Amino acid sequence: MAANNTPVPHYLKPLLDTPFHARARVLSQNDSFVPWAGYSTVDVFTTAEQEYFAIRNAATLFDLTPMVKYRINGSDAERYLNRLVTRDVRKLKVGRVSYVVWCNDSGHLIDDGTIFRLGPQDFRLCTAERQLDWLLDSAIGFDVRVEEVTEDIAALAVQGPTSCYILKKFGLAGVERLKPFELAEFDAAGRPVMVSRTGFTGDLGYELWMRPEHALSIWDDLMAAGRTRGLRAIGSQALNMARIEAGFLMPNVDFVSAEHTIRMNRDRTPLELGLGWLVDFDKPHFNGRRALLTQKASGLRRLLVGLDVDGNKAAHNALLYADEAGNHEVGSVTSAMWSPTCKRNLALAILDAPHHAIGSKVWADIYLNRELVWERRMVAAHVVERPFFAPDRRRQTPPADR
Amino acid sequence: MTSPTPTSIVARYDVIVIGAGHNGLVCATTLARAGRSVLVVEAAAEVGGMAITRAFAPGYRVSACAHLLHQMPLALVRDLSLAEHGLEFAATGLPTTSLGADGATLQLATGGTPSAAFSPNDAAAWPAYHARLGRFASLLHGMLAAPAPRLGTEGWSDKLALAKVGLKLRLLGRRDMREFLRIVGMNAYDLLEDEFKAPLLKGALAFDAVLGTNFGPRAPGTVLSLLYRLAAESAAGSSPLAQPRGGLGALTAALARSAKAAGVTIRTNAPVAQITVAGDRATGVVLANGTEIAADRVVSSVNAKTTFLNLLGTEHLDTGFVRRVDHIRSRGIVAKLHLALDRAPAFTGVARDALGGRLLVSPSLDYLERAFNPTKYSQFSAAPALEITVPTINDPALAPAGHHVLSAIVQYAPYAITGGWTEPSRRAFTDAILATLEAQAPGIGASVVGCELLTPLDLEQEFHSAGGHWHHGDLALDQFYMVRPVPGATQYATPMAGLYLCGASCHPGGGVMGLAGRNAAVRMLEKGA
Numbered sequence: 004m005a006a007n008n009t010p011v012p013h014y015l016k017p018l019l020d021t022p023f024h025a026r027a028r029v030l031s032q033n034d035s036f037v038p039w040a041g042y043s044t045v046d047v048f049t050t051a052e053q054e055y056f057a058i059r060n061a062a063t064l065f066d067l068t069p070m071v072k073y074r075i076n077g078s079d080a081e082r083y084l085n086r087l088v089t090r091d092v093r094k095l096k097v098g099r100v101s102y103v104v105w106c107n108d109s110g111h112l113i114d115d116g117t118i119f120r121l122g123p124q125d126f127r128l129c130t131a132e133r134q135l136d137w138l139l140d141s142a143i144g145f146d147v148r149v150e151e152v153t154e155d156i157a158a159l160a161v162q163g164p165t166s167c168y169i170l171k172k173f174g175l176a177g178v179e180r181l182k183p184f185e186l187a188e189f190d191a192a193g194r195p196v197m198v199s200r201t202g203f204t205g206d207l208g209y210e211l212w213m214r215p216e217h218a219l220s221i222w223d224d225l226m227a228a229g230r231t232r233g234l235r236a237i238g239s240q241a242l243n244m245a246r247i248e249a250g251f252l253m254p255n256v257d258f259v260s261a262e263h264t265i266r267m268n269r270d271r272t273p274l275e276l277g278l279g280w281l282v283d284f285d286k287p288h289f290n291g292r293r294a295l296l297t298q299k300a301s302g303l304r305r306l307l308v309g310l311d312v313d314g315n316k317a318a319h320n321a322l323l324y325a326d327e328a329g330n331h332e333v334g335s336v337t338s339a340m341w342s343p344t345c346k347r348n349l350a351l352a353i354l355d356a357p358h359h360a361i362g363s364k365v366w367a368d369i370y371l372n373r374e375l376v377w378e379r380r381m382v383a384a385h386v387v388e389r390p391f392f393a394p395d396r397r398r399q400t401p402p403a404d405r
Numbered sequence: 406m407t408s409p410t411p412t413s414i415v416a417r418y419d420v421i422v423i424g425a426g427h428n429g430l431v432c433a434t435t436l437a438r439a440g441r442s443v444l445v446v447e448a449a450a451e452v453g454g455m456a457i458t459r460a461f462a463p464g465y466r467v468s469a470c471a472h473l474l475h476q477m478p479l480a481l482v483r484d485l486s487l488a489e490h491g492l493e494f495a496a497t498g499l500p501t502t503s504l505g506a507d508g509a510t511l512q513l514a515t516g517g518t519p520s521a522a523f524s525p526n527d528a529a530a531w532p533a534y535h536a537r538l539g540r541f542a543s544l545l546h547g548m549l550a551a552p553a554p555r556l557g558t559e560g561w562s563d564k565l566a567l568a569k570v571g572l573k574l575r576l577l578g579r580r581d582m583r584e585f586l587r588i589v590g591m592n593a594y595d596l597l598e599d600e601f602k603a604p605l606l607k608g609a610l611a612f613d614a615v616l617g618t619n620f621g622p623r624a625p626g627t628v629l630s631l632l633y634r635l636a637a638e639s640a641a642g643s644s645p646l647a648q649p650r651g652g653l654g655a656l657t658a659a660l661a662r663s664a665k666a667a668g669v670t671i672r673t674n675a676p677v678a679q680i681t682v683a684g685d686r687a688t689g690v691v692l693a694n695g696t697e698i699a700a701d702r703v704v705s706s707v708n709a710k711t712t713f714l715n716l717l718g719t720e721h722l723d724t725g726f727v728r729r730v731d732h733i734r735s736r737g738i739v740a741k742l743h744l745a746l747d748r749a750p751a752f753t754g755v756a757r758d759a760l761g762g763r764l765l766v767s768p769s770l771d772y773l774e775r776a777f778n779p780t781k782y783s784q785f786s787a788a789p790a791l792e793i794t795v796p797t798i799n800d801p802a803l804a805p806a807g808h809h810v811l812s813a814i815v816q817y818a819p820y821a822i823t824g825g826w827t828e829p830s831r832r833a834f835t836d837a838i839l840a841t842l843e844a845q846a847p848g849i850g851a852s853v854v855g856c857e858l859l860t861p862l863d864l865e866q867e868f869h870s871a872g873g874h875w876h877h878g879d880l881a882l883d884q885f886y887m888v889r890p891v892p893g894a895t896q897y898a899t900p901m902a903g904l905y906l907c908g909a910s911c912h913p914g915g916g917v918m919g920l921a922g923r924n925a926a927v928r929m930l931e932k933g934a
Contacts, residue, residue, distance in 0.1 A: 086720050108723035108893070140728045144719030288685060290723045293900065 018043040021068040022157040022218030030236050042069040045238040054241030058204050059344050061233025062163035072156055073128045077147035080124040087141050091286040095120045100184045100199050104273050104281050106291030111261035111270035131254040157218040162208030165232035167402040173228040179401035205249020207396045247340050250389030257337040257351055276307045306359035309389040310350040312367055313382045317341050318350045321367040327381055333358045349391050361386050418444045421690055421700040423677050426454020428922030429706035430660040432907040435926035437667035448676035452661040455868045456917050458654030462855025465745040465810050466803045468652040472794050472812045475645035476637040476918040490662035495800040499646040499762040502755055503609035504845045506768050510754040511605040524603040534600050541585050542635035544573050549640050549913040549920050552896040552928050553886045593627040594770050604769035612767040617875050619738045621777030622770050626882050648799050680717045687903035702903050702934050708870050708877035709890035709910035729891035737861025737873030740818035742838050744811040745855030752846045761798035766791040783823045785834045790816045820861040820872050831858055876915025886912055897925035
């Protein structure tokens with residue numbers, strides 16, 4: 004054991020540990036750690052199914068410290084962000100959070116993320132990928148300061164039907180009054196915690212933002228507060244199941260950042276990803292606006308949609324066809340799962356026009372590996388509305404005591 | 406010329422041209438002759454931009470930037486009736502004399518032919534070299550008077566223009582095409598070493614390859630800048646190296662008269678504070694005094710950086726485009742020294758008739774490269790290379806009787822030097838230039854009665870050119886033709902509807918050529934302006 008306590012030189016261990024690593028290490032029954040944005044994070048603690056059911060039926064802790072965070076302030080911060088993202092940041096009130104996407108000049112998506120408005124000209128931008136060069140180049144001509152603060156802030160998602168109860172018991176008096184996409188500062192026994200009613204599960208849930216030095220004690224106190232409410236730590240696999248049900252997109256799974264695509268036609272616009280509701284053409288100029296207007300006028304050649312696939316075999320990576328014979332290829336699946344909660348076989352898929360209209364029927368070419376014998380099935384799939392799963396409790400304020 | 410109106414006025418023009426330099430005036434005149442109502446707004450008190458003549462010491466006048474005219478097409482001069490509007494030449498077809506360290510000189514007549522007496526070897530090599538570069542330059546010169554094609558479009562006009570360039574290249578024939586492709590990305594140093602022996606000749610020829618660039622003669626791409634200069638001179642179609650009577654300001658004064666005759670309104674002392682935008686379209690300008698002027702289209706002869714980053718504002722542009730604009734290399738490298746002299750300078754080995762021409766202090770390739778070296782470390786040249794004219798030899802009216810003006814283009818003077826352009830560093834640089842002059846013209850220091858040094862920083866402040874760059878950005882392979890000033894703003898249109906560019910930032914670039922202004926106007930009219 005003594006050898007394990009010797010600090011490992013950084014060049015031998017390029018992945019960072021999050022401030023919660025000591026707890027994750029103990030709870031991880033599978034020792035299944037995966038890299039995420041330069042950090043070592045848990046893929047699955049026990050089984051993905053067990054953790055998934057905790058999201059939908061109890062409460063969960065998920066370490067989202069590796070989420071890249073930027074502090075953006077200065078007298079032009081609002082104007083700067085309004086030019087950066089496709090939504091109208093002027094409409095975002097102090098103390099609110101907004102889900103946003105941003106594009107390059109050709110209107111192709113670079114990344115999605117959330118903006119937290121901490122003050123009139125003080126914001127936090129959370130992103131999946133590192134963006135500093137794009138953010139700094141976007142700052143040319145603006146009085147704004149952009150600073151990466153990922154390592155300065157530890158973050159935990161507390162998600163699930165009993166999450167509000169647990170946070171109250173943990174000591175966050177009044178947390179039940181937070182509306183969806185609202186944020187507030189709390190004092191948890193001398194430890195400042197910012198809480199936002201946000202998350203990636205489509206369920207009732209909160210995200211806690213704290214100083215790294217308070218990370219372990221807050222984890223312990225939350226675990227103690229959640230003992231009678233089924234609170235458990237979860238890894239990224241379970242979260243991925245929940246986000247598909249919620250219809251949320253995963254970068255590098257459902258789209259590739261336009262900054263990383265190499266081949267022609269692999270980048271996607273927000274309109275093509277079904278995120279047109281995030282694009283506000285009535286606000287002042289923003290990156291990609293002119294290109295998106297052109298695309299809007301000429302119509303979408305492809306669209307990301309939700310699919311309800313017949314049968315119960317997840318359509319992972321399936322090619323999609325207009326005909327059962329599989330002669331006319333019209334798209335492919337980007338994410339797929341059998342949804343235990345919806346009892347439906349779900350998928351997110353990119354489909355060519357005109358097959359992306361709600362109600363359209365396409366055929367999914369599903370390959371099944373049955374003890375090393377591959378079987379192929381051509382299964383009907385139907386374009387349906389997203390999200391697939393949207394319980395009332397995700398919006399209810401105050402949430403019911405569970 | 407009217408003075409600025411202090412209050413808001415309701416005026417509306419078809420086109421507002423920002424900047425009354427030669428390109429702005431050519432653009433304005435071309436548009437006005439096509440029936441458009443055109444207003445030119447100029448920040449300075451006089452028209453002319455960087456092509457002006459002004460006093461630098463009491464009684465002494467000089468062309469403040471460029472001091473010779475060698476690239477403006479004769480066809481353009483005729484078309485704009487500049488002679489009728491008062492343009493006269495004090496001298497044309499000026500010779501170039503390359504000054505050596507030891508009093509040796511080499512005279513290059515118009516067309517550049519070195520005298521056989523100087524170096525029989527080089528005189529023999531000259532005709533083939535000159536003819537070959539002439540053919541290559543003519544390949545480029547057809548490109549100057551038309552918009553550069555855009556890359557990556559489906560447009561037939563773009564593809565056709567590219568195909569034409571390819572065809573012209575192919576029509577050079579196998580040997581010439583190979584040779585062109587071999588040397589076009591090469592450096593002038595190696596090319597001239599291959600061809601010639603005499604250091605004075607090589608130094609003088611290399612000077613033209615690096616004039617106005619952030620390059621020494623060993624930098625790749627300097628053959629291209631040499632060919633480009635030759636192309637512009639051959640496109641000019643007259644005897645190059647001319648001296649307008651009254652300096653370069655006389656040219657722009659004639660351009661302004663031609664513009665007014667065509668119906669253009671010119672307002673001086675009218676700096677633009679902002680290009681106005683409504684509904685994602687440029688709608689006019691706001692002057693520094695608050696006056697708003699509306700127009701259907703705005704065309705800026707100001708450099709691309711200032712136009713987009715300052716006058717328009719980055720909030721109206723996409724990040725990728727702004728990034729490209731911000732990366733335009735436009736740090737000036739050329740300084741200007743003006744001397745008022747109480748007698749004619751006497752350059753060793755230079756006869757009186759040659760004194761009226763162009764004198765170069767670039768006695769060898771290594772001298773020029775050594776002059777460049779310090780710029781890499783943010784220092785000015787300790788022994789700079791010079792292009793000297795004594796305009797009063799041909800045009801005595803620029804100075805009091807019997808007195809003279811010396812105008813020197815000085816390379817290299819970085820825009821930003823270590824410690825900044827302070828009084829001591831300006832003094833030290835002036836001394837270095839004067840020492841270089843003294844070696845060529847002993848006693849000249851004692852005849853100096855007035856002196857003005859313009860560093861790139863001074864040029865930026867006086868002429869509003871970002872970085873103080875004479876050409877609004879280096880003319881190099883990565884800022885040339887199809888990518889000048891940046892992709893997304895080629896062909897004089899910009900991402901902002903209603904806003905155009907017509908200055909030296911655009912193809913075909915800097916030099917007192919006027920083609921950027923002419924091309925821009927033609928393009929705007931084609932596109933329905």
